[in-house]
Amino acid sequence: MFLSVNSELWRKVSAETALELQLLFEKWRLLLAGIVFQYIHGLAARGVHYLHRPGPLLQDMGFMALPELGQDKGYLSETVFTSIFISFLLWSFHPFIYHSKRFYTVLLWRRVLAFLVASQFLRIITFYSTQLPGPNYHCREGSKLATLPPPNNVLEVLLINFPRGVLFGCGDLIFSSHMIFTLVFVRTYHKYGSRRLIKLFAWLMAVIQSLLIIASRKHYTVDVVVAWYTVNLVVFFVDKNLPEMPDRTSGSSLLPVSTKDKDDRTNEELHKPEKDSKMKDEFHKLLNGNTVDSTDRRQRLQMNGKHGEDINHTLSDATPNGT
Structure with missing residues (x-):
């Protein structure tokens, strides 16, 4: 002992x-x-x-x-x-x-x-x-x-x-x-x-x-x-x-004190807005009961009759020359 x-x-x-x-x-x-x-x-x-x-x-x-x-x-x-x-x-x-x-x-x-x-x-x-x-x-x-x-x-x-x-x-x-x-x-x-x-x-x-x-x-x-x-x-x-x-x-730390760790921290700070955006998307998905991304969700809505037509109409109005 x-x-x-x-x-x-x-x-x-x-x-x-x-x-x-x-x-x-x-x-x-x-x-x-x-x-x-x-x-x-x-x-x-x-x-x-x-x-x-x-x-x-x-x-x-x-x-x-x-x-x-x-x-x-x-x-x-x-x-x-x-x-x-x-x-x-x-x-x-x-x-x-x-x-x-x-x-x-x-x-x-x-x-x-x-x-x-x-x-x-x-x-x-x-x-x-x-x-x-x-x-x-x-x-x-x-x-x-x-x-x-x-x-x-x-x-x-x-x-x-x-x-x-x-x-x-x-x-x-x-x-x-x-x-x-x-x-x-x-x-x-x-x-x-x-x-x-x-x-x-x-x-x-x-x-x-x-x-x-x-x-x-x-x-x-x-x-x-x-x-x-x-x-x-x-x-x-x-x-x-x-x-x-x-x-x-x-649990916070003043380290890193090495160049490699400083670069890692810099890269992490540069990508922080992107990570925050992804976290928000995931949060909204959880609230909506969905785990699919926004593109798949739009495609499924377009296949559901009236909602798909409304969305297609809105998208065509928002796109110049209807394209």
């Missing part, structure tokens, strides 16, 4: 992998562009750190309203973010195992990367426009990490000191990158997920994440507020202009 279940699961995973790979081979360029932009975004964040100058904290309503968690509890917001990230990642690959197939994983991540790239592009523009003094502890006056010394070579900039350079960056404030990922993931699950309770819980986690970021003093409140309306607007407009993904539970 156990071997039978494992064999069935393996067949399902293999079939799903083959299907997703077929999509990946066609969509890899856009996926690769989205992944490469993640590095560009990290490079931009590293670059603005060289421009950052520490200063007194700005007046912030969130800082007044929320108690400061302290440097030793900064991990709380990172823990929530990591939980959201890993949960979404695992959910996006669940069609490989479970029977509920509401989307293709490749197409889902293609969509997610489009949302991330558009939001991150706007983020780069905003934090390079004006550099604010960072509220995080390592960005304040007196910290050695608050200002980076000029780079010794280009390679030092290109390597972005990963992951330390990402974790201890300064200057990339408006708007929060953590909230970009969180809101994109939550909105995507809200649209393509199937559990209402999880959707409500996901939005609750997004709110908690926002409060923890402010309480940890990793961002100003404005960074979080701007992220909430900017990311939601970006996702709304980008999603509206992208072709909708098929709902696999309804």
Whole structure:
């Protein structure tokens, strides 16, 4: 029994992998562009750190309203973010195992990367426009990490000191990158997920994440507020202009992705009016209790006395010169 279940699961995973790979081979360029932009975004964040100058904290309503968690509890917001990230990642690959197939994983991540790239592009523009003094502890006056010394070579900039350079960056404030990922993931699950309770819980986690970021003093409140309306607007407009993904539970499919299948679909669409006409004829035949075609029906009517004469008369009147 156990071997039978494992064999069935393996067949399902293999079939799903083959299907997703077929999509990946066609969509890899856009996926690769989205992944490469993640590095560009990290490079931009590293670059603005060289421009950052520490200063007194700005007046912030969130800082007044929320108690400061302290440097030793900064991990709380990172823990929530990591939980959201890993949960979404695992959910996006669940069609490989479970029977509920509401989307293709490749197409889902293609969509997610489009949302991330558009939001991150706007983020780069905003934090390079004006550099604010960072509220995080390592960005304040007196910290050695608050200002980076000029780079010794280009390679030092290109390597972005990963992951330390990402974790201890300064200057990339408006708007929060953590909230970009969180809101994109939550909105995507809200649209393509199937559990209402999880959707409500996901939005609750997004709110908690926002409060923890402010309480940890990793961002100003404005960074979080701007992220909430900017990311939601970006996702709304980008999603509206992208072709909708098929709902696999309804049996529809975005495939074919091969040229042969595309030609088959094109031929099917070209012959659709002809097929519809034939279906209507068959429907009328069934209603009339007949299974013969219209030509045979006309010939039989013509052989039935008066009805045949009436029809012949009508046909002769409708034909020029009586022929």
